Amino acid sequence: MGHVAREKVKLLHRLRRLRGQLEAIERSVEADQECVDVLRLATSARGALDGFIAEVIEDHVREHLLDPRAPPADPRRAAAEDLVEIVHQYLRR
Numbered sequence: 001m002g003h004v005a006r007e008k009v010k011l012l013h014r015l016r017r018l019r020g021q022l023e024a025i026e027r028s029v030e031a032d033q034e035c036v037d038v039l040r041l042a043t044s045a046r047g048a049l050d051g052f053i054a055e056v057i058e059d060h061v062r063e064h065l066l067d068p069r070a071p072p073a074d075p076r077r078a079a080a081e082d083l084v085e086i087v088h089q090y091l092r093r
Contacts, residue, residue, distance in 0.1 A: 014052045021045040050091035058084045
């Protein structure tokens, strides 16, 4: 079973929230809302998508790049954790 399948429920919840946010943007455009309101909704949706991407990348790193038999002090484990943190920080901007 792949890591996406194991995290399927969590990922689907994120995607459903994202869909709701996109629908809210669509409704605000249809209602001719102020551009600042549309932009706030859009940046919120972008944040949700970035969170989804970060989650999939983190799962991928942990599943495919880390050796589960490696000791906790393995420098590759620390490097992978650093990479995950950098991805999260990058996508939060």
